[in-house]
Amino acid sequence: MKNKIFAANWKMFKTPDETRKYFSSFRELVAKTSADRQVLFFPPALCLEAALESTRGTSLQIGVQNCHAKGEGAFTGEISAQAAQKMGAQWVLLGHSERRTLFHETDAMVSEKLQFVQNLGMKVMLCIGETLDERQSQRTESILSGQLEKALAKARAQDLAIAYEPVWAIGTGVNASPEQAEQTHQFIVRWLEGRGFTGTPVLYGGSVKPENAKALIDQPHVSGFLVGGASLDPQSFSKIGGV
Numbered sequence: 653m654k655n656k657i658f659a660a661n662w663k664m665f666k667t668p669d670e671t672r673k674y675f676s677s678f679r680e681l682v683a684k685t686s687a688d689r690q691v692l693f694f695p696p697a698l699c700l701e702a703a704l705e706s707t708r709g710t711s712l713q714i715g716v717q718n719c720h721a722k723g724e725g726a727f728t729g730e731i732s733a734q735a736a737q738k739m740g741a742q743w744v745l746l747g748h749s750e751r752r753t754l755f756h757e758t759d760a761m762v763s764e765k766l767q768f769v770q771n772l773g774m775k776v777m778l779c780i781g782e783t784l785d786e787r788q789s790q791r792t793e794s795i796l797s798g799q800l801e802k803a804l805a806k807a808r809a810q811d812l813a814i815a816y817e818p819v820w821a822i823g824t825g826v827n828a829s830p831e832q833a834e835q836t837h838q839f840i841v842r843w844l845e846g847r848g849f850t851g852t853p854v855l856y857g858g859s860v861k862p863e864n865a866k867a868l869i870d871q872p873h874v875s876g877f878l879v880g881g882a883s884l885d886p887q888s889f890s891k892i893g894g895v
């Protein structure tokens with residue numbers, strides 16, 4: 653049986669108080685995480701401490717949604733992965749399409765951050781995905797392989813997960829069909845295996861909800877989910893993680 657990963661991306665939602673409330677109900681709903689799955693959360697950086705405190709002593713893992721490629725320095729407004737690690741965070745999410753589009757992150761920047769985070773000994777979840785226009789013009793595979801090639805140029809296979817998030821499915825309510833997801837995941841898994849990244853989990857993200865989770869997770873090459881909107885409610889995220 654595949655070891656599944658269920659990850660919550662809270663984006664810029666929730667305060668520290670709301671974070672504590674969330675975990676007190678989530679922990680009640682999910683009394684024990686079964687051994688075949690990992691459950692992790694990417695809260696906003698200002699809620700990191702609240703999330704870490706609320707999950708101490710549990711198997712729930714916490715990460716940050718972005719970081720700078722250096723541990724410290726004169727970088728006003730940036731997030732230090734090194735500080736996050738000292739606080740107890742284990743993961744860093746990198747290359748999310750919102751970072752790429754709204755904050756102009758390039759593949760080169762993602763690659764630099766990824767190397768830095770891996771050298772710290774933290775785990776990386778790397779997001780990749782094509783736009784609707786790229787899919788419709790049959791460029792999905794070349795876009796994804798280009799993103800992987802550049803981001804993973806100097807990466808280690810250890811402590812790495814990929815989140816395939818078609819841009820057209822993020823926050824739109826339109827998820828990739830199970831067939832589309834499986835076909836694209838197969839391509840990604842083969843690409844990874846060809847470069848020595850065997851066994852790297854490939855998660856699907858983009859409008860995952862309790863209603864479509866089962867059909868998606870049943871696909872052989874889908875190793876888990878990165879969930880945005882539907883992870884903000886403990887009830888709906890616990891249903892997704894319980895599939």
Ligand code: PGA
Pocket residue numbers: 661817821822823824825857858859860878879880881882
């Ligand atoms: P969504 O977001 O589940 O709200 O589509 C996914 C993501 O951006 O990671």
